Amino acid sequence: MPRKSTMNPALKSWLNKEVYPLLSHDKVFGQLPNFTKAVYSETRYSDCPRCRRNKSFYMIDGRPTGTCDRCHVVIGWWSFLKFDHSEKETIAVIATLAGVPPIDLEAVQWTSL
Secondary structure: OOOOOOOOHHHHHHHHHHHHHHOOHHHHHOOOOOOEEOOOOOOEEEOOOOOOOOOOEEEOOOOOEEEEOOOOOEEEHHHHHHOOOOHHHHHHHHHHHHOOOOOOHHHHHHHOO
16 A cells, blocks of 8 residues: 655645656766666666665656665655755755755745645
């Protein structure tokens, strides 16, 4: 059974509608060790950020996630960036990568009441 999302609905909507369409694996995962594009497909590979296995983490265009063949972790762009940042910092980082203004969750929450 899929887990229910605990993400703020306004944040989730902003990511899906305004941010993710402007991002790519190159922008988000591009700094991972051994990041490279496959020769005959649009798939990218890198070392896994979790288990560190060489070129086991693959990213398919059109999906905002990467998956490890070895440890089977699935990491999305948001989760990956949130490893080293607070939620507010992650919003700023992902907005900068996408070239959009960051969402102000406090303003959205007040106006939706």
